[in-house]
Every structure is written in structure tokens, then in C-alpha cells.
Amino acid sequence: MVVSTSHQPSSIDPALHDAHDDNAANRVPEGDNGMTRKSNINVRRLLAIMPLLSVAASVTMAPKIEVYTLLACSIHRPDIYDLNRLSPELPSLYNVPTGASVLHNSIRPPLARLISATGIRRRSQLFDPVTAVGNGTTPDHRTQCASDPVVKTAVAKLTTVIAAFTGFLMCITTGWWGSFSDRNGRKFAMIVSTLSLLITDLNFIVAALFTKHIPGGYWFLLIGPIADGLFGGMTIGMIAIQSYIADTTHEADRSRAFSFALGLLFSGMALGPTFGSLFIHFTGSLISVFYLSAVLHALYAIFVVALVPESLSRQQMDEFRAKYFEETAVTTQEDQSLIVSLLVRLKKLFAFLTPLVVFFPVRAKNGNPLKRGKRDWSLTVxxxxxxxxxxxxxxxxxxxxxxxxxxxxxxxxxxxxLGIVGGSRAVYLALILPVIIRLFKPKQTIQQPEVDIPLDSTTSEALDENTSTASTPLLPSKPTSKEVHSSAFDLKLAKYALLLDIVAYAGMGLSRTSLPFTIFGALSALGAGFGPATEAVILTLYTSRGDTEKGKLLGAVGVVQAICSQIIGPAMFGLIYMKTVTLHPRTIYAVSVSTVIAALLLLNFVRLPKGNGSSQAAPEEVEEQESSFLRVADQTE
Structure with missing residues (x-):
């Protein structure tokens, strides 16, 4: 539900892959079974510890919102939070109204007693909000804080600023860190990105413990997102993992390895929120999940150091480093004047937008060379x-x-x-959607060219001796056919996914109780097929122009994902929520429905190239018409 498309194989530079493939072939040759087996073991080690990273990233998703709320409430509505009776260290963060925490301390779960013994406990006994709630004598101040308009506005503002900082910095630094991993190794990039995630965990812990003593109050929480944006965080971690897989696997096995890695990522993302809820339940402590996340991130970094060898050789890194410094030196020589230098720096600042030029409309070719063709806007739309x-x-x-x-x-x-929604998405993508595709995809075939087959072995010998084939009897083969997939099916699938999203978001916005809200939330998982289906359509439109750089295209798609999901989306919805939270907080669902409807209308203006929706296709177009979406779906079975 949260994972942006920053964590996809498409984000890796294709030129980088080409360079790696040439060098990796020397280290993992086709005929060297020993080297191949060793590389496979290294990849398996990395994949085995990947769930630590994805679970750690998702285990704090839900608690972060409550921490934001409690910290904002302590500043803006101390009368609700009752700071006069609470300790300065916000003990309510360490005691949540769960079944475990309302019990007497003598019969609390062992894990809760252990955490209490290690310092994750109340610093004051003046007031216990959990016991008060359990007795029914005092209203739950958490509910009051979460429903207070002033607090909700402050939390929305904080969330928007955090998302903007992270997204903007990540757009600027992601390309640099990708190049850094070439010069200094994938392993080092993995460790640095994990340390930035660890800084975020510690930032939450420190802000919760010492919010009355740190500068800026809850704005101190910006340190974590800034570190995340500067050092790459989860995005660079996944890019380094994908680059590692590209370095150590053959091209034939690479797609399956990428698919398996993404499967582990999304599985961890689905299980993480549930693990976090269970951990809170058995510890009776909200802040305990941040300790858990920090431990998981630390374990992941330790395992990377101890178990995962570097995929790039020293010679490869030296070559990449020399090339980088050569390009830097050329750029420095060109920056002669102050104005030119400023323009060059400004260009570098927005260099992450350069890949988007692949989506510009192009003029379609026609049969009349004297007449200019019309612009094809389908890919842009x-x-x-x-x-x-x-x-x-x-x-x-x-x-x-x-x-x-x-x-x-x-x-x-x-x-x-979140666990229900994530589990529904995993089941839908892995089990239900592949079945739907196999049942309803059109059975489109092409005729393969006929090949004459010699009647016996003497014919081939005669051909080898450059003898005449005229006297040799040949048997015409039967016409063969090959099944291909129409991209029109992908386009229809994307439209149906958007329709399900519209129904789900509208239902969530209209729900008055938690049960229908949860049901419609699970229904929203059925729209998960939109992304891969639309990417398949984009690929078809791109290759129909005659372009073949698929990696370049998918990298540009990743830029769109990052900009929209981490910058534009949070800023737009954050501003709307801040302005409407007092009178009509459901407005964000109305805007979500309107946004998806706009996307659906745009898809109706898409015109696929000839041959992608008809019953026949030219043989030379088969490779371009193959749906990448179906390949991904088939691999999830």
C-alpha cells in the first residue's frame, strides 16, 4: 500500500547494467558451474535477509501516525493531553490501551516486563492513562487528541513537510547514490542506506523520550526524513539489491530473481504491520516497535557485512571511478564563467527530470513523405x-x-x-489475478513461416557438400502458430482496476463504521493490477515508435512514480486535509475518487498501434507486443 514504485527493477540504469553484464560474464561464465553456483549462493544469502529490511520498514507505519498525534497534542492541546499530570517524557507513548496493558503489572506478559525493565516504561506514576481507560473513569485522551481539529491539522502539516523533504531530497540524491554504488560497491551502498533507516528509528525514539528538552519540539522528527532523503533510505537499498542481483546472475535468470526479490519485499510489507500490532499488544508499549525496527535494521546491516560478499571486483570499481572523475573534470573545465557555472548547477539540480523527455509526443509516420504526420499523444496521455x-x-x-x-x-x-489490506493484495496478485488473466485473455495467434524439412539424413549431407538441392525431395512442414498477447487486454485490465479503485475509495469515504471501511479497504487491493498493466501498455506504445531502450523508459516511469507519490501527492492531499479536516475530513476520499476518474478518462483517449488489438499480428511485432505484465503475473504463481 505504501511502497512506491521507487523499489522496482525499472529504476536501474540500463547502461549500468550493460557495463556490469560484460564484466560479470568474466566472473560468472556460462560454462563454469562452480562460479555460477557460488554466485547463486550469494544472491540467496541476500534474498534470505531481505525480509528483515521490508518488515522493519513496515512495522512502524501505523505507530508513526499515533506518535505524530500524541506529540502534536502535547504541544497544541495540553489541556486534552493533561501534561500537568503526565511526566515530561510522554509516558502515554509507552502504554497503550491493549488487552495486555490493562492487566496488573504482576501478570503482564513477560515481554512487556522485559521492556519495562530496560527503560521503556513510565517515568512518573502520577497518572496512568491506560488504567484510567480500563476503569472507565477517564476518557481516552488518545481518542480526543486524534479527533481534535487543531491536532489533526498540525499532524497533517507535519506529515506533509516530512514527505516533501524526503521526496525532494531523494529525487536529487538517488542518481548520485546509484553512481556511488558503481564506484564503491553495492555492499557499501546497502549499509549506508540501512544506517539512514536506523537514524530514522532512533530519531523517533529520542523525540518521544525527550520532546520537552530537544530543540523544535516534534519538528525534531525532521532529522530522520532528511537523513532518509540524503542517504537514500529504502529506495537506494532496493536499487543496490537489484544492482547486486544484476551483477551476479545471468540474463536468463535475472527476471526471475527480480520477481522473487519483489515478492519478498511485498510479503514483508504485508506482514510488517501485523507484526507491529502484535508486538504492541504483547508489550503494552507503543514506542517498543521503534526499538524493534532499529534492531531489525541493525541485524540487516550486520548480516550484509558478514554474509554478503561484494558483487563488483576492485577493477570494475576503479574503472567506474576513473570514468566518473573524467566526466567531472570535463564539466569543471566547461564551467568558466559564473553565469555558466550557475546554469550548469541548475541543470544538474533538475537532471532527474531529463528522462521524462521519452514521454513527449512524436509525429506518426504516414505513407505520404510530403505530408507531416500527426503527433501521437497516446504515450503522453x-x-x-x-x-x-x-x-x-x-x-x-x-x-x-x-x-x-x-x-x-x-x-x-x-x-x-494494514495487514488485512496487504494480505489481500498479496493473495490477489499471486493467486487470483493470474487465473483471471489465463481465463479471459484473448487467444491471439500468428502464423509461423513454413520450413521445408529434408526427408532423410542424406539430404543434409548433400547440402553440406554444396550439392544441388533440386533433386533432393523435401517435405513441406505444416504451418505452425504462436500465441501472442494483445496489449488491448492490458489496457482493459488497467481500466477495470481503476473502476475497482473508484468503488473502494468511494466506499471508504462513505463508511460510518470500521467494518465497511475495512471491507472497502481490502477491495482497494483489487486495483493493484493497474501499475503493471499500465506499464505494459506504456512499453507497447514506446516500442511502436521504433525505440528499443526499454530500461531507459522504465527508469523514466520510476521518476514519475517518485515525483507523484512522494512530492506532488503528499503536498496536494496534505494541503486539502489541513483545510478540510475541521468541517469535512472525508474530502480526501472525494479527491481520490476524482483523481482516479480523471486517470480513467485519460486512458479512454489512448490509441494502441495497429496490430495490438486485432486478431492478427505481424511476426516481426511479436516481441514488442509481449506483455511484461503477463510475465510478471506468471512468475508470481
């Missing part, structure tokens, strides 16, 4: 609609906040909700 849907991804944190305030959910309950 598709990517705009694609960006609209990814803007909705930027609204998720505000929808979490909405659920907390509307239904009185705490972090544990929100974690269960």
Missing part, C-alpha cells in the same frame, strides 16, 4: 493518467490519520487493518 493514480499513493498517511480520528483506532488496530 497514459503517463499523465499513471501519474494521477500515483498521486493517490501520497494520500495514504492522511487516510491513516483519518481512520485513527474517525474510528478511534490506535496503532495496534491500524496495524491489523
Amino acid at each position: 497514459v503517463i499523465i493518467g499513471y501519474g494521477f493514480t500515483y498521486c493517490v499513493v501520497g494520500s495514504y498517511s492522511y487516510k491513516f490519520q483519518y481512520a485513527n480520528s474517525t474510528f478511534g483506532w490506535n496503532s495496534e488496530e491500524l496495524g491489523y487493518f
Whole structure:
């Protein structure tokens, strides 16, 4: 539900892959079974520890919203938070109204007693909000904080600023860190990105413990996102993993390895919120999940150091480093004047937008060379609609906040909700969608060319001796056919996915109780097929122009994902939520529905190349018409 498309194989530079493939072939040759087996073992080691990274990233998704709420409430509404009776260290962060925490300390779960013994406990006994709630004598101040308009506005503002900082910095630094991994190794990039995630965990812990003593109050939480944006965080971690796989696997096995890695990532993302809720339940401590996340991130970094060898040789890194310094020296020589230098720096600042030129409309070819063809806007229209849907991804944190305030959910309950949605998405993508594709995809075939087959072995011998074939009897082969896939099916699948999203978002916005809200939330998982289906359509439109740089295209798609889901989406929905949270907080769902409807309307203006929707296709177009979406779906079975 949260994972942006920053964590996809398409984000790797194809030119980088080509360079790696040439060098990797020397280290993992086709005929060297020993080297191949060793490389496979290294990849398996990396994949085996990947769940630590994805679970650690998702285990704190729900608690972060509640921490934002409690910290903002302590500043803006101390009368609700009752700071006069609470300790300065915000003990309410360490005691949540769960079944475990309402028990007497003598019969609390062992894990809760262990965490209490290690310092994750109340610093004051003046007031215990959990016991008060359990006795029914005092209203739950968490529910009051979450539903207070002033607090909700402050949390929305904080969330928007955090998303903007992270997204903007990540857009600027992602390319540099990708190049850095070439010069200094994938392993080092993995460790640095994991340390930035660890800084974020520690930032939450420190802000919760010492919010009255740190500068800026809850704005101190910006340190974590800034570190995440500067050092890459999860995005660079996944790019380094994908680059490692590209370095150590053959081209024939690479697609399957990428698919398996993404499967592990999304599985961890689906299980993480549930693990976090269970951990909160058994510890009775909200802040405990941040300790858990920090431990998992630390373990992942240790395992990378101890178990995963570097995929690039020293010679390869030296070559990449020399090339980088050579390009840097040329650029420095060109920067002679101050104005030119400023323009060059400005160009570098927005260099991450350069890949988007592949989506510009081009003139279609026609039979009359004297007449200019019309511009083909289909690819441009598709990517705009694609960006609209990814803007909705930027609204998720505000929808979490909405659920907390509307239904009185705490972090544990929100974690269960996210687990249900993530599990529904995993089941749909892995089991249901492949079956739907196999049942309903059109059975489109092409005729293969006929080949004359010699009647016996003497014919081939005669041909080898350059003898005449005229006297040799040949048997014509039967016409053969090959099944291909029409991209029109992908386009229809994307439209149906958007229709399901419209129904789901509308239902969530209209739900008055938590049960229908959860049901429609699970229904939203059925729209998960939009991304890969639309990417298949984009690939078809791109290759129909005669372009073959698929990696370049998919990298540009990744840029659109990052900009829309991490910058435009959070800023737009954050501003809307801040302005409407007092009178009509459901407005974000109305905007989500409107955004998806706009994307659906745009897809209706897409015109696929001839041969992609008809019953026949030319043999030379088969490779370009193969749907990458179907390949991904087939690999998930």
C-alpha cells in the first residue's frame, strides 16, 4: 500500500547494467558451474535477509501516525493531553490501551516486563492513562487528541513537510547514490542506506523520550526524513539489491530473481504491520516497535557485512571511478564563467527530470513523405493518467490519520487493518489475478513461416557438400502458430482496476463504521493490477515508435512514480486535509475518487498501434507486443 514504485527493477540504469553484464560474464561464465553456483549462493544469502529490511520498514507505519498525534497534542492541546499530570517524557507513548496493558503489572506478559525493565516504561506514576481507560473513569485522551481539529491539522502539516523533504531530497540524491554504488560497491551502498533507516528509528525514539528538552519540539522528527532523503533510505537499498542481483546472475535468470526479490519485499510489507500490532499488544508499549525496527535494521546491516560478499571486483570499481572523475573534470573545465557555472548547477539540480523527455509526443509516420504526420499523444496521455493514480499513493498517511480520528483506532488496530489490506493484495496478485488473466485473455495467434524439412539424413549431407538441392525431395512442414498477447487486454485490465479503485475509495469515504471501511479497504487491493498493466501498455506504445531502450523508459516511469507519490501527492492531499479536516475530513476520499476518474478518462483517449488489438499480428511485432505484465503475473504463481 505504501511502497512506491521507487523499489522496482525499472529504476536501474540500463547502461549500468550493460557495463556490469560484460564484466560479470568474466566472473560468472556460462560454462563454469562452480562460479555460477557460488554466485547463486550469494544472491540467496541476500534474498534470505531481505525480509528483515521490508518488515522493519513496515512495522512502524501505523505507530508513526499515533506518535505524530500524541506529540502534536502535547504541544497544541495540553489541556486534552493533561501534561500537568503526565511526566515530561510522554509516558502515554509507552502504554497503550491493549488487552495486555490493562492487566496488573504482576501478570503482564513477560515481554512487556522485559521492556519495562530496560527503560521503556513510565517515568512518573502520577497518572496512568491506560488504567484510567480500563476503569472507565477517564476518557481516552488518545481518542480526543486524534479527533481534535487543531491536532489533526498540525499532524497533517507535519506529515506533509516530512514527505516533501524526503521526496525532494531523494529525487536529487538517488542518481548520485546509484553512481556511488558503481564506484564503491553495492555492499557499501546497502549499509549506508540501512544506517539512514536506523537514524530514522532512533530519531523517533529520542523525540518521544525527550520532546520537552530537544530543540523544535516534534519538528525534531525532521532529522530522520532528511537523513532518509540524503542517504537514500529504502529506495537506494532496493536499487543496490537489484544492482547486486544484476551483477551476479545471468540474463536468463535475472527476471526471475527480480520477481522473487519483489515478492519478498511485498510479503514483508504485508506482514510488517501485523507484526507491529502484535508486538504492541504483547508489550503494552507503543514506542517498543521503534526499538524493534532499529534492531531489525541493525541485524540487516550486520548480516550484509558478514554474509554478503561484494558483487563488483576492485577493477570494475576503479574503472567506474576513473570514468566518473573524467566526466567531472570535463564539466569543471566547461564551467568558466559564473553565469555558466550557475546554469550548469541548475541543470544538474533538475537532471532527474531529463528522462521524462521519452514521454513527449512524436509525429506518426504516414505513407505520404510530403505530408507531416500527426503527433501521437497516446504515450503522453497514459503517463499523465499513471501519474494521477500515483498521486493517490501520497494520500495514504492522511487516510491513516483519518481512520485513527474517525474510528478511534490506535496503532495496534491500524496495524491489523494494514495487514488485512496487504494480505489481500498479496493473495490477489499471486493467486487470483493470474487465473483471471489465463481465463479471459484473448487467444491471439500468428502464423509461423513454413520450413521445408529434408526427408532423410542424406539430404543434409548433400547440402553440406554444396550439392544441388533440386533433386533432393523435401517435405513441406505444416504451418505452425504462436500465441501472442494483445496489449488491448492490458489496457482493459488497467481500466477495470481503476473502476475497482473508484468503488473502494468511494466506499471508504462513505463508511460510518470500521467494518465497511475495512471491507472497502481490502477491495482497494483489487486495483493493484493497474501499475503493471499500465506499464505494459506504456512499453507497447514506446516500442511502436521504433525505440528499443526499454530500461531507459522504465527508469523514466520510476521518476514519475517518485515525483507523484512522494512530492506532488503528499503536498496536494496534505494541503486539502489541513483545510478540510475541521468541517469535512472525508474530502480526501472525494479527491481520490476524482483523481482516479480523471486517470480513467485519460486512458479512454489512448490509441494502441495497429496490430495490438486485432486478431492478427505481424511476426516481426511479436516481441514488442509481449506483455511484461503477463510475465510478471506468471512468475508470481
